[in-house]
Amino acid sequence: MTVTNTAAFAQSTSPVPSADKPLGHGPDAVRRPFRWPALLTDNGRGIAYGGDYNPDQWPEDVWDDDVRLMVKAGVNTVALAIFSWDRIQPTEDTWDFDWLDRIIDKLGRAGIAVDLASATAAAPLWLYEKHPEVLPIERNGDVVNAGSRQSWRPTSPVFREYALDLCRRLAEHYKDNPYVTAWHMNNEYGWNNRHDYSDDSLREFRRWCERRYGTIDALNEAWGTAFWSQHVNSFDEVLLPRHMGGDSMVNPGQMLDYERFGSDCLKEFYKAERDAIEAICPGKPFTTNFMVSTDQCTMDYADWSDDVDFVSNDHYFTAGRDHLDELACSDSLVSGFAQRRPWYLMEHSTSAVQWKPLNSRKRHGQLVRDALAHVALGSDAICFFQWRQSRSGAECFHSAMLPHAGEDSAVYREVCELGGMLRTLSDAGVQGSEVRCSRTAILFDADCEWMTRCETLPSMKLNHWHDVRDWYYAFLDAGVRADVVPLRADWSEYDTIVMPTMINLSEFACDRVRGYVRGGGRVVIGYATGLMDETFHTALGGYPGMLRDVAGVRAEEFNILGPVDGDPDAVGLSNGAIARLWANVVTSVADSATVLATYEGADAEEWELDGVPALVRNAYGDGEAYYVGCDLDREALGDFVRGYLAGAGAAGAVAGDDSEDGVDVSDAAGTGASTGVVSGGVVAGDASILHTVREAADTRFDFYLPRGKEDVTLESVPGDVIIAHRCEPNANGGYTLHRNAVLITRTTK
Ligand code: GLA
Numbered sequence: 219m220t221v222t223n224t225a226a227f228a229q230s231t232s233p234v235p236s237a238d239k240p241l242g243h244g245p246d247a248v249r250r251p252f253r254w255p256a257l258l259t260d261n262g263r264g265i266a267y268g269g270d271y272n273p274d275q276w277p278e279d280v281w282d283d284d285v286r287l288m289v290k291a292g293v294n295t296v297a298l299a300i301f302s303w304d305r306i307q308p309t310e311d312t313w314d315f316d317w318l319d320r321i322i323d324k325l326g327r328a329g330i331a332v333d334l335a336s337a338t339a340a341a342p343l344w345l346y347e348k349h350p351e352v353l354p355i356e357r358n359g360d361v362v363n364a365g366s367r368q369s370w371r372p373t374s375p376v377f378r379e380y381a382l383d384l385c386r387r388l389a390e391h392y393k394d395n396p397y398v399t400a401w402h403m404n405n406e407y408g409w410n411n412r413h414d415y416s417d418d419s420l421r422e423f424r425r426w427c428e429r430r431y432g433t434i435d436a437l438n439e440a441w442g443t444a445f446w447s448q449h450v451n452s453f454d455e456v457l458l459p460r461h462m463g464g465d466s467m468v469n470p471g472q473m474l475d476y477e478r479f480g481s482d483c484l485k486e487f488y489k490a491e492r493d494a495i496e497a498i499c500p501g502k503p504f505t506t507n508f509m510v511s512t513d514q515c516t517m518d519y520a521d522w523s524d525d526v527d528f529v530s531n532d533h534y535f536t537a538g539r540d541h542l543d544e545l546a547c548s549d550s551l552v553s554g555f556a557q558r559r560p561w562y563l564m565e566h567s568t569s570a571v572q573w574k575p576l577n578s579r580k581r582h583g584q585l586v587r588d589a590l591a592h593v594a595l596g597s598d599a600i601c602f603f604q605w606r607q608s609r610s611g612a613e614c615f616h617s618a619m620l621p622h623a624g625e626d627s628a629v630y631r632e633v634c635e636l637g638g639m640l641r642t643l644s645d646a647g648v649q650g651s652e653v654r655c656s657r658t659a660i661l662f663d664a665d666c667e668w669m670t671r672c673e674t675l676p677s678m679k680l681n682h683w684h685d686v687r688d689w690y691y692a693f694l695d696a697g698v699r700a701d702v703v704p705l706r707a708d709w710s711e712y713d714t715i716v717m718p719t720m721i722n723l724s725e726f727a728c729d730r731v732r733g734y735v736r737g738g739g740r741v742v743i744g745y746a747t748g749l750m751d752e753t754f755h756t757a758l759g760g761y762p763g764m765l766r767d768v769a770g771v772r773a774e775e776f777n778i779l780g781p782v783d784g785d786p787d788a789v790g791l792s793n794g795a796i797a798r799l800w801a802n803v804v805t806s807v808a809d810s811a812t813v814l815a816t817y818e819g820a821d822a823e824e825w826e827l828d829g830v831p832a833l834v835r836n837a838y839g840d841g842e843a844y845y846v847g848c849d850l851d852r853e854a855l856g857d858f859v860r861g862y863l864a865g866a867g868a869a870g871a872v873a874g875d876d877s878e879d880g881v882d883v884s885d886a887a888g889t890g891a892s893t894g895v896v897s898g899g900v901v902a903g904d905a906s907i908l909h910t911v912r913e914a915a916d917t918r919f920d921f922y923l924p925r926g927k928e929d930v931t932l933e934s935v936p937g938d939v940i941i942a943h944r945c946e947p948n949a950n951g952g953y954t955l956h957r958n959a960v961l962i963t964r965t966t967k
């Protein structure tokens with residue numbers, strides 16, 4: 219399998235100019251300055267601790283008990299009035315701030331700061347009765363009914379007027395309140411109104427398209443409207459991708475823009491709320507809670523992050539073996555959105571949620587472990603949904619800080635224990651320290667996440683975010699903690715970037731990859747990466763058309779593997795790995811490339827893949843590219859990291875955050891063994907431990923968390939131990955960490 223014709227690796231050029239930059243999607247977008255909410259402590263500092271508080275669900279005689287128990291637990295912050303619009307404005311012409319004044323006053327006098335919501339997430343029923351035209355429309359034309367939350371169109375001028383009126387009145391009323399230290403816009407924008415197919419949405423989509431494309435010709439080109447008689451004569455003819463009958467397929471270019479538009483118009487709504495409040499109440503930090511976990515990441519949060527003063531996120535755990543790994547992966551992306559500044563965990567759960575088919579509780583010690591894991595990954599605020607478990611309503615079986623069982627309960631006791639630990643960490647100076655960067659970045663991009671869900675791809679089982687997660691796990695399995703960062707981030711400080719299933723990439727992004735590798739960086743290109751440009755046009759001449767020159771391969775077809783009767787659903791590789799789902803039929807490789815593994819064996823032969831390159835390394839400029847032409851399982855990805863990436867390539871050994879300690883974190887021989895090297899007391903390359911470092915000017919904090927059920931022994935630990943949760947000291951100064959343990963040390967530099 220050789221190639222002599224280097225022209226085969228030249229790029230096809232995209233006919234549409236990159237629209238990345240004008241939309242603020244480049245790394246140079248303007249960002250609001252970082253601003254963090256103060257606590258009501260003497261110096262305003264400390265790790266925030268608390269949760270959503272819904273006093274309006276309870277009679278007032280419960281409030282004093284709430285405050286007493288909050289103080290006992292070390293709670294210093296609550297998010298208030300998130301769903302309280304109907305209490306604040308019971309009818310169109312009546313306003314009631316008295317109850318809110320009373321509870322804010324009680325909280326503030328007890329030293330509990332208030333993150334006050336704009337209260338617009340759930341509108342009162344009178345508003346829907348009077349203005350049913352604010353209700354969103356589903357894809358098939360059904361009206362979304364009132365009665366839940368976020369039953370409103372982001373593009374409705376009527377809803378906007380009511381919502382902004384509420385924002386202004388709240389701002390007027392609380393602008394001088396010393397206890398309100400942050401503003402929390404709406405709640406999880408897009409949870410229930412991410413896609414709206416109303417006429418308001420249509421009108422705004424047409425405007426959005428005109429701003430993006432300028433001319434109708436550019437839109438026709440971008441959407442490929444020559445297909446199926448879809449030519450658009452003017453922006454007045456632009457349509458939403460509404461239901462078109464039966465199994466009709468949507469134009470993917472149009473769909474991609476509709477996804478971008480949806481994220482943009484909710485962001486515009488957020489900004490309108492923020493600006494309405496900020497005009498009256500300047501100087502306070504503003505945020506809105508994102509929804510980032512590896513099962514969802516619905517908005518372009520990298521873009522949204524430019525418009526919040528501090529990044530905040532809601533994270534709900536995944537039960538089972540990957541619980542901690544999943545948490546770390548999600549948090550790493552949030553930290554990437556925050557550009558590694560501290561971020562705010564706005565919600566997580568003390569134990570079970572109530573919205574999955576089966577809702578596992580947390581095991582003993584896991585409440586504390588999860589919370590401290592978020593701190594380890596850069597969070598400076600630990601908040602829960604919610605303070606007091608509801609007695610009625612859709613969430614009455616969702617866990618809370620104060621459960622149905624009351625004060626005399628294991629959960630509340632653990633909540634108190636956690637409050638004490640966060641106080642210890644605050645006193646030790648953790649707040650404001652930053653997570654040390656890894657040397658490997660796995661890239662995430664919202665466009666790719668949206669488009670791998672497109673229903674007209676060679677396989678409907680693609681998922682960019684899940685492949686990011688799988689790579690993240692594989693690095694952990696190899697004893698290396700990678701960072702997950704948005705595509706538009708600055709990658710210059712990383713030795714290696716991994717691009718999993720980044721199916722659609724702009725020429726602008728590809729040029730950044732080229733510059734990075736030419737300059738000595740190493741890139742790992744996944745099997746379905748670089749197939750299309752940012753308008754979802756395939757790049758011609760062979761796959762992966764957008765990055766063929768960097769990858770040094772040319773593939774002509776995709777071999778999709780699946781559970782089809784009589785055909786093998788996996789094929790083996792010559793290095794012992796197994797490919798599942800997807801294998802690219804690579805027909806040639808560049809002279810500068812080395813084939814590392816081919817498909818091999820009876821199943822490969824059955825698919826006529828025997829001898830076809832599967833893993834390829836290509837020298838490019840001063841750096842190198844690894845091309846992974848198939849979907850490897852977690853074990854094979856782990857072997858890939860331990861083996862190929864651990865070898866000293868052009869970019870040096872792959873490493874996690876421990877590299878600067880001079881320890882060998884890798885298993886360079888590629889044997890697959892976890893080395894667990896200890897140097898200066900620091901465990902590195904040990905797959906049994908999640909290890910992070912947070913650094914301040916003169917101090918570093920090391921966090922050690924066992925990933926599995928087994929005990930892990932650290933022979934020695936550097937610095938002073940400040941938290942030892944489920945850990946036992948050994949005779950020689952080391953520690954044994956039990957399941958769900960957290961060990962935190964502080965070292966003066
Ligand atoms: C049908 C249609 C074609 C094309 C093919 C794709 O046969 O008539 O236009 O869509 O399906 O398989």
Ligand code: GLA
Pocket residue numbers: 405406532534565571603613616
């Ligand atoms: C989301 C919402 C909360 C609550 C929780 C339940 O995060 O923001 O209001 O519904 O889910 O897990």
